[in-house]
Structure formats: structure tokens, C-alpha cells
Amino acid sequence: MDNQAYPLPSSLFPLANALSNGIALHRDGQVLFANKAFSQLTGYAPDDLAKLDFWALFPPEVQAEARQRERLGPDDEPVPARYEALVQTRQGEARWVELSLSQQAVQGIATTLCILVDITDRKRAEEALRRVHTDLEAQVENRTAELQQAKASLEDDIARREGAELELLKRYAELTELNCLLHETQQQLVQSEKLASIGQLAAGVAHEINNPIGYVSSNIRSLQDYITRLFQVLDVYQATEAALPDAARARIDKIKHEADFDYLRDDIHELIRESAEGTERVRKIVQDLRDFSRSDTAQQWQAADLHMGLDSTLNIASNEIKYRADVVREYGAIPLVECLPSQLNQVFMNLFVNAAQSIPDGRRGTLSVRTGHAGEQVWIEVEDDGCGIPSETLDRIFDPFFTTKPVGKGTGLGLSLSYGIIQKHHGKITASSTPGSGTLFRITLPVHQPAEPGTPE
Ligand SMILES: Nc1ncnc2c1ncn2[C@@H]1O[C@H](COP(=O)(O)OP(=O)(O)OP(=O)(O)O)[C@@H](O)[C@H]1O
Ligand SMILES: [Mg+2]
Known part of the structure; x- marks a missing residue:
């Protein structure tokens, strides 16, 4: 086929060949006309195109739809269609084209006009x-x-x-x-x-x-x-x-x-x-x-009622106490305590005498004696509202020979003795004091001595 072929008037050939888009006319797949750009795009010379089925150039889905359009009657409204499709060139190269198809009656013959635009670059x-x-x-x-x-x-x-x-x-x-x-x-x-x-x-x-x-x-x-x-x-x-x-x-x-x-x-x-x-x-x-110096050998460990010890000691010390303070007893329910009773009485005695002596001349004070019980421990508190102990000496009151009392009145041994006795009982004695308000001594003692209580030395 050449460009002068049927059915396009030859006067239009130069115009069609000058276009950069490919143009072809076919009827039922037989190519009747193709311009230069179409040949270049597909790689097929016009004669080769004439021998080809036009649709073989395009993928099957494009064909199917396009063929359906071709089946529309001449009186039907022509439906322009536009597809993007990959065409296989003769050289085997795949190129992207935009394909517009429309039904055209050329010189009274129904044909399909196909316009191809190479969009490979855009696609790429x-x-x-x-x-x-x-x-x-x-x-x-x-x-x-x-x-x-x-x-x-x-x-x-x-x-x-x-x-x-x-x-x-x-x-x-x-x-x-x-x-x-x-x-x-x-x-x-x-x-x-x-x-x-x-x-x-x-x-x-x-x-x-x-x-x-x-x-x-x-x-x-x-x-x-x-x-x-x-x-x-x-x-x-x-x-x-x-x-x-x-x-x-x-x-x-x-x-x-x-x-x-x-x-x-x-x-x-x-x-x-x-x-x-x-x-x-x-x-x-x-x-x-x-x-x-714990040289006492006469003592026996025994379960004793501490309230009895406290009361008898308060009696013995009453001469020291009665002119200076009222005694307030707040005894709790406590069990018998395994102890060396007369040694504990010495401790109580010293605490009572100290408390009485701490109350300044000219006023009556109060000496409170309290007891209580917590688990395996009993506690005894001796509190006075006397002169108190300045914080700088509070650390030294348990030291042997530490005394603030005039010569002849105190040896300073009372509390260190007491400390030793309480330690022998596996207990604790502590003091807290507010100078000017009073002092509180607290003793805690185990109800039972550990498995083998140290025999009194
Ligand atoms: N309840 C208290 N209030 C104020 N000060 C206290 C009290 N108990 C003890 N002290 C102070 O602790 C010091 C030491 O007391 P500790 O009983 O060891 O000796 P002492 O009473 O001076 O002499 P001793 O008991 O040998 O007669 C006392 O001199 C006193 O300064
Ligand atoms: Mg004393």
C-alpha cells in the first residue's frame, strides 16, 4: 500500500505526512491508509502495514473494546475513544502510545480513524x-x-x-x-x-x-x-x-x-x-x-513481777521523793520477767532518786512511772518534769563518774551501773530530755532471756 491508496484524496497526503502524530485508517482491521509518523512509530513500512491485521499491533483489551465500538451502526452517535496502550514495534521495542479511535465515513466508506501519539517519554x-x-x-x-x-x-x-x-x-x-x-x-x-x-x-x-x-x-x-x-x-x-x-x-x-x-x-x-x-x-x-564490776555472785535469775519491784523501790526511795514530787503510776498488764530482781531494783532506785533530785527547789514536780508490753518485750518508763539534761551532756550521762551533782551528793555511778545491769539483761536503756521541761528514761527488757542466759558473774 502507498499513501496514494484508496480512500483518502491524494491532495491530503502531504498534509497527513507532515503531522507528527501517527494517523491510520482501517476497515475491519485492514489498514487503508497510514501516514509517515504512524510508520515510524510502529516500525512497519506502509506496505507491511497493509498486510497486517491492524489490531495485532495492540493489546487484546484495547482490541476488544475498539471492536465493540466499530459495531455501532452508521446512524449511531460516533463515540470517540481514547486509550493508553503499549504497542510492540516491528523491531520488538515496546512503546507507549495514546490511541484515539473514531468512526469516520470517508468518501462514503465506513472506516476507523486511528490517531497515535507517542507518549513513551511521558510514561517513562x-x-x-x-x-x-x-x-x-x-x-x-x-x-x-x-x-x-x-x-x-x-x-x-x-x-x-x-x-x-x-x-x-x-x-x-x-x-x-x-x-x-x-x-x-x-x-x-x-x-x-x-x-x-x-x-x-x-x-x-x-x-x-x-x-x-x-x-x-x-x-x-x-x-x-x-x-x-x-x-x-x-x-x-x-x-x-x-x-x-x-x-x-x-x-x-x-x-x-x-x-x-x-x-x-x-x-x-x-x-x-x-x-x-x-x-x-x-x-x-x-x-x-x-x-x-559485776562481782556480785549472790543473784539468781527468776521470773519476777516488775510492778512489785517498782513499788517496793518507790517505798524505799520515798524519803527522797515525797518532799519533791507526786508519783503517778500508769502500769500496763505485763508478764513476769526473767531477771535479777534486786539488780533491776537498783536501776529503778537510781532513776527515781535522779528524777526527784532533778526537780528544782521551790516547786513540786511529778514523777511518772509507766509500764507496758509489746511482743516479747516489756518496757518501763520513768519520767520527771525536772530541770532536764542539756543536749551536750545527754551523751555522757551513762559514763562512769559523770555527775553534775555536788561532791558528796552523787558519785556519777548510778546510770553507768544501771546501763551495765540492763545490758546484762539483754535489754536497752535510753534517755531523752528537753532542758527545762523534764527527762524520760525508757527501759526495754526481754520477757525471757536468750537460750543460755549468762550466769551472773
Ligand atoms: N532525771 C534526770 N534529770 C536531770 N538530770 C539527770 C537525770 N538523771 C541523770 N541526770 C544527770 O546525769 C548525771 C549522771 O547520773 P547518775 O545517776 O549516773 O549519777 P548521779 O546521780 O550524779 O550520782 P549517783 O547516782 O552515783 O548518786 C547526773 O549527775 C545528772 O546530771
Ligand atoms: Mg544517780
Whole structure:
């Protein structure tokens, strides 16, 4: 077929060949006319086209629809159709085209006009764009996934850190508690070490003093007896004085006068009484020192009613207390306590006397004695509303020989003795005080001593 072929008027050929879009006319698949651009696009020379089925150039779905259109009658409204399709060129290359089909009656013959526009470049650009778009989407997705992963691991990290922080806080609290315990244990250790060394010293001193004070007080007692007897003899002599000659009587009177006999007679008893009192006080101190050094062997561990001990001690101390304070007892229900009762009484005595002595002259105070029971422990509180203890000395009150009382009134052994006794009972004694308001001593004791209570030394 050449371009002059039927049915297009030859005058239109140059015009049709000058167009850049491909144009072809076919009838029932037989190509009647094709312009240059059509040949170039499909790669088929016009003669080859004439031998081809026009539809063989296009994919089946395009064919099917286009054929249906061709079946429309000539009176039917022509329906222009436009497709994008891939055509296979003669050289085997696939090219994208935009295909417009319309029914045309050319010189009275029904034909199909086909206009082809090469859109391969646009399609490639679109494809590239789509690929870029897809790539971009994939990248965004990747990035989002990465971000989500990072977020998740960050959240994990935060959770782990929070956990670690909690653990750290817990550890810190445990350590603080441990530190407090350590501090308390250390204090107790220092205190018991002090007591142990002072105990040895006290035992030595007590031993050294015990002997001389023993014979001094025994001698004083003998002296008292001798003097009484001597004065009885003197009385007999004095009764016979009146019968003596004047000269002898005058001599006796002179000697009596020079010796201040009447004064001597009165004063000698006072001197001996004071000496006896002094040695008694020394004996008491020695006794305290011996208790302090735990040299007491006479004690038996027994289950005792502490209320009885408190009451009897309050009675014994009543002379010290009654002019200074009212006693308020707030006893709880407590079980019998395994203890060395007389040693505990010593502790109570010292606390009561200290409390009474803390109340300033000129006003009446209150001495409260309370007891209670918690689990395997009983507690005893002795509280006064006296002068209190300044915080700088509160740490020292359990030290042996620490006293703020005038000489002769306190040895400073009471509380260190008490501390030793309570320790022997596996208990605790603590003091708290507000200067000017009063002092509270609290003792806690186990109801039962541990499996093998230390036998009293
Ligand atoms: N209830 C209290 N109120 C105020 N101070 C107190 C009280 N108990 C003890 N103290 C202080 O503690 C010191 C030591 O007391 P501790 O009983 O050991 O010895 P002391 O009473 O001075 O002498 P001792 O008991 O040997 O007669 C006292 O001198 C006093 O300063
Ligand atoms: Mg005391």
C-alpha cells in the first residue's frame, strides 16, 4: 500500500505526512491508509502495514473494546475513544502510545480513524516519578519504622532507668537504715567497752579499798564500844571525886579544865558517829563499784513481777521523793520477767532518786512511772518534769563518774551501773530530755532471756 491508496484524496497526503502524530485508517482491521509518523512509530513500512491485521499491533483489551465500538451502526452517535496502550514495534521495542479511535465515513466508506501519539517519554517520566515516589514512600516507611524502633528502645531505656532509679532509692533507704543501725551499734560498743575497762579498774579499786575500810569501820565500832566503857569507868571516878581531899580535887578540876573535858565528852560521840557515817558512805561506794564490776555472785535469775519491784523501790526511795514530787503510776498488764530482781531494783532506785533530785527547789514536780508490753518485750518508763539534761551532756550521762551533782551528793555511778545491769539483761536503756521541761528514761527488757542466759558473774 502507498499513501496514494484508496480512500483518502491524494491532495491530503502531504498534509497527513507532515503531522507528527501517527494517523491510520482501517476497515475491519485492514489498514487503508497510514501516514509517515504512524510508520515510524510502529516500525512497519506502509506496505507491511497493509498486510497486517491492524489490531495485532495492540493489546487484546484495547482490541476488544475498539471492536465493540466499530459495531455501532452508521446512524449511531460516533463515540470517540481514547486509550493508553503499549504497542510492540516491528523491531520488538515496546512503546507507549495514546490511541484515539473514531468512526469516520470517508468518501462514503465506513472506516476507523486511528490517531497515535507517542507518549513513551511521558510514561517513562511518570514511571520514574512513580518509582521516586515509591522509593520515597518506602524511605518514609523505613524512617518511620526506624523512628518507632528508636522510640520503643528509648521508652525501654526510660523504663529501665526509672527501674534503676527506684532500685537506687530503695538501696539508698536500706543503706541509710543500715547506717543508723551501725551508728547505734557502734555507740553501744563504745559504751560497753568503756564499761568493761572501767569495770576492771573499779574491781581493782574496790578490792583495794574494801580491806582497809573493813577494818576502819570495825575499829570505829570497837572504838565506840571502848569509849562508852571508858566513860562508864570515868563516871564511877567522878562519883567518888567529892570524897577526895581538896588538893587532889583541885588538881583533877585543873586538868579537866585544861583538857576541855566536858566538850570532849560531848564531841567524841559526834566524831565517832560522823566517822562511822563516812565509812558507811565509802562502804556504799565500794559496794556500787563491786556491782558495777559485776562481782556480785549472790543473784539468781527468776521470773519476777516488775510492778512489785517498782513499788517496793518507790517505798524505799520515798524519803527522797515525797518532799519533791507526786508519783503517778500508769502500769500496763505485763508478764513476769526473767531477771535479777534486786539488780533491776537498783536501776529503778537510781532513776527515781535522779528524777526527784532533778526537780528544782521551790516547786513540786511529778514523777511518772509507766509500764507496758509489746511482743516479747516489756518496757518501763520513768519520767520527771525536772530541770532536764542539756543536749551536750545527754551523751555522757551513762559514763562512769559523770555527775553534775555536788561532791558528796552523787558519785556519777548510778546510770553507768544501771546501763551495765540492763545490758546484762539483754535489754536497752535510753534517755531523752528537753532542758527545762523534764527527762524520760525508757527501759526495754526481754520477757525471757536468750537460750543460755549468762550466769551472773
Ligand atoms: N532525771 C534526770 N534529770 C536531770 N538530770 C539527770 C537525770 N538523771 C541523770 N541526770 C544527770 O546525769 C548525771 C549522771 O547520773 P547518775 O545517776 O549516773 O549519777 P548521779 O546521780 O550524779 O550520782 P549517783 O547516782 O552515783 O548518786 C547526773 O549527775 C545528772 O546530771
Ligand atoms: Mg544517780
